[in-house]
């Protein structure tokens with residue numbers, strides 16, 4: 001379900017221990033901590049991101065083959081700055097400290113860490129004096145990405161300094177005997193060209209990880225896990241047409257077959273052909289038992305006369321739950337509810353480092369938490385791009401795998417300042433279809449976080465042929481973003497915009513004017529309501 005916040009706790013292991021080699025990334029609050037975990041996975045090793053304060057015993061439960069200490073915003077000398085728990089060094093597995101993580105290791109083990117006169121932020125030149133084990137195979141001079149003020153001036157006794165940069169006398173060190181490694185630069189960002197190689201060396205050569213984690217192994221593991229959880233019970237899943245609920249449903253279907261029933265509620269606020277595509281994929285292609293409810297009349301009736309956006313959201317949300325519960329009530333003995341909760345939801349609902357940005361969950365289109373079901377959440381351990389990879393591996397059509405996010409209340413919140421009537425929804429739906437079509441043809445669909453149209457409740461004057469027109473305005477909204485927390489308006493090519501505008505006016509009678517929204521977030525939000 002879109003945006004449904006699950007009762008997620010960040011400490012429960014996301015995957016059964018020992019199913020595959022894994023590495024724990026301890027989060028000291030750095031802006032790139034999630035990215036480290038993702039890069040490790042891209043190397044084929046499962047990784048979990050845990051708050052730094054969970055304790056060595058909690059880390060040990062995972063049986064990790066290595067531990068990575070992330071960067072963080074604090075100075076190691078600041079009051080209340082997170083400290084290194086010494087027991088982490090006694091787990092018997094290699095430890096790699098990155099940025100703040102390296103400084104913690106240096107400080108704890110007797111090296112010299114000090115605040116430098118000048119900070120080092122952005123691209124920097126790394127000079128490798130000795131490749132050692134960690135920097136093996138990387139060149140003497142290389143570019144790297146730095147983001148720090150404190151710096152290591154001398155490594156702890158028994159450690160070898162491997163590299164330096166202008167502002168970092170010791171930019172990398174290691175003690176192979178003790179299995180402790182540190183790098184001041186950020187291997188996880190693309191601006192460090194040898195970063196992925198350094199991570200791979202750590203994972204493969206230092207930790208001895210078997211790099212077998214992949215979309216395929218996720219499917220095998222999750223299918224087993226779901227079978228163990230559900231036993232011979234039955235489950236229900238609300239399909240929204242989005243990639244998360246689609247992939248969650250397919251995984252569960254692969255595990256328990258027809259004991260899963262999917263419910264697709266068409267609230268009449270979908271985009272053009274969206275309902276048909278979901279039905280075709282699930283019922284006709286994957287043969288998943290599917291209840292498709294055309295509830296558009298009910299929803300439109302509930303929206304009659306409503307212009308306030310929050311009221312629209314509330315009514316749609318409440319109606320959605322009513323329809324879903326009615327359908328669930330028709331099925332016998334359903335004990336499990338499948339949800340597409342992602343790893344980022346798990347982290348964001350309780351990372352507990354005090355620095356992570358907390359996403360505001362939009363619960364409209366979701367289900368309340370007190371429904372009497374046990375939750376099955378097969379995507380709890382996955383990042384969005386991994387969910388797409390699993391979806392592709394399961395054979396989900398490209399259109400569903402790569403679908404841009406779409407709000408639970410659908411087109412209703414894109415009819416701004418006015419009531420969402422069937423006529424207006426039809427105009428907006430047609431405009432949206434033209435926009436998507438042209439954006440896809442231009443090869444830009446995947447580059448954009450979202451691209452959609454807004455229909456404000458105003459009319460403007462125009463002239464077509466020799467007559468005056470008084471028609472609708474369509475707003476084009478297209479943004480790039482990583483996570484919807486911030487967004488930049490997309491610089492769509494002028495020729496493409498012209499083609500879109502001309503098609504909208506020629507093909508949709510009521511449309512008389514097309515405008516482009518050039519507001520980023522902040523100060524705007526992505527949606528207009």
Ligand code: XMP
Pocket residue numbers: 002003313362363364365405406407408409450484521524525526527528529
């Ligand atoms: P805003 O407009 O707040 O949107 O910048 C951020 C992201 O959330 C989506 N969105 C919603 N999703 N129900 C949802 O499921 C909602 O009520 C809702 N409102 C906004 C929006 O499309 C964007 O991806």
